Amino acid sequence: MSDSISQRKAEHLELAQRLSDEVNGNPGWSDIQLIHQALPGIDLDAIDLTTDLIGRTLSLPLIIAGMTGGHSGAVEVNRVLASAAEKMGVAIGVCSQRAALEHPELVGSYSVIRQEAPTAVVMGNIGISQLISYFENGKIERQIGALVEMVAADALAVHLNFLEEVIQPEGQTRARDALSALEAFVKASPVPIIAKETGGGLSLNVARTLRDIGVSALDVGGRGGTSFAAIEAERSKVRGDDRRSELGAALSTWGIPTAVSVRSCADVLPTIAVGGVRSGVDAAKSIALGAVAAGVGRPLLVCATQGEDAVLHWLDSFQFQLRSAMFLSGARRVQDLAATSRVVLGTTGEWFRQLGIE
Ligand SMILES: Cc1cc2nc3c(=O)[nH]c(=O)nc-3n(C[C@H](O)[C@H](O)[C@H](O)COP(=O)(O)O)c2cc1C
Incomplete structure (x- = not known):
């Protein structure tokens, strides 16, 4: 069992780097134009x-998205990412901790993050499908304690990933008790809960439902970045499961683009823009749409495999791009970006119009 979870994690790591993240459409950043201020003032x-997230201050409005853990190849990637997060004052997530809950010998591939980032904001992670089974078996409270303790988590992210599960060869598609399980988890948790998508995006209605059960923040995980539909379709293909790999192709452009999802959710709960954020300028645009911070996955994963200097270089470049975009928009503080003028063009503008988004 340990082998099969570990193997899946290792395959995700490998496929996420190999498959282009442009297979599932545009996240929307190129349609968002911040109005240039020739006199920035x-x-x-x-x-x-600096920005505030779940009651903590980050030096940069950036979260290294939860990506790995649960297999031997994850230790070095997490070590490098965590060390860079600590140096740059950004937050960092881990991937689903389920593997280590079931196989304690894998704890080290997660806890390395807290060892390397003793003061950073660290976000634990568990999937909604696991939560449903803990809920049904009366194990929610026990598992929360273990999840928090493993990485001394400042918050726990619950990923809502039914788009992935439906294509995944070993996917779980029982969703009826998802909201009850999540509500029980929120009530029992000593730390804030962040609800997170992984490629399908969050809509306004879902954001409101999550707010009403006490979720503290949202990570939109919108369409246009790393595609788990594509990753799971590839895994299904390799296993000869044509039905699921064809489903992956058919669903390749399913989901709410990140920019649309951010604007849909940002007035409901503190919202993190994740999914195809590839520069500090993309991040500036996402914050202008209302996000409190942006999250980045794949580009940092690719850098982490090259070493810490590559990660630090990427983060420094991101910081310079964001600072410059704020300068050219006349925004002195991160929160000032939300008040800057912008236009929304093209397909993203059409999404806004049809959904009645301003
Ligand atoms: C290799 C890999 C593994 C991931 N595993 C998880 C996971 O276990 N739990 C989760 O919530 N998100 C997971 N994600 C999704 C990321 O947190 C993020 O939402 C996604 O990569 C989109 O950001 P990007 O377009 O910048 O890569 C994973 C992403 C990658 C690349």
Whole structure:
């Protein structure tokens, strides 16, 4: 069993790097234009990049998205990402901790994050399907304690990933008790709960439902970044499961683009823009749409396999791009970006119009 979870995690790591993340459509950033301020009224160096997230201050409005853990190849990737997160003052997530709950010998591939990032904001992670089974078996409270303790988590992310599960060869598609399980988890948790998609995006109605059961923040996991539909379709193909691999192809452009999802959710709960954020300029646009911070996965994963210097270089570049975009928009603080003028063009503009989004 340990082998099969570990193998799946290792396959995700390998396929996420190999498959292009442009297979599932545009996240929307190219349609968002911030209005250039020829007289910014501030110095570039005076721009304040700090932001608050779940009651903590980040030096940069960035979260290294939860990606790995649960197999031997994850230890070094997590070590490198965590060390960089600590140095740059950004938050970091882990992937689903289920593997280590079931196989304690895998705990080290997650706890390395807290060892390397003693003061960073660290987010634990568990999937909604596991939560449903813990709920049915009366194990929610016990498992929360273990999840928090494993990485000394400041928050726990619950991933809502039915788009992935429906294509995954070993996917779980029982969703009836999902909301009850999540509500019980929120009530029992000593730390804030973040609800997170992994490629399908979150809609306004889902955001409101999550707010009403006490979820503290949202990570939209929108369409246009790493595609778990594509990753699971590839895994199904390799296993000769044509039905699921064909489903993956048919669903390749399913989901709410990240920019649309951010604007849909941002007035409901603190919202993190994740899914195809590839630069500090994309992040500036997402914050102008209402996000409190942006999250980045695949680009940092690719850097992490090259070593810590590559990750630090990427983060420094991201920081410079974000600072420059704020300067050219006349935004002194991160929260000022939400008040800057913008236009929404093309397909993203059409999504906004049809959904009645401003
Ligand atoms: C290899 C890999 C594994 C991932 N595993 C998880 C996971 O276990 N739990 C989760 O919530 N998200 C997981 N994600 C999704 C990321 O947190 C993020 O939502 C996604 O990569 C989109 O961001 P990106 O387009 O910047 O890569 C994973 C992503 C990658 C690349």
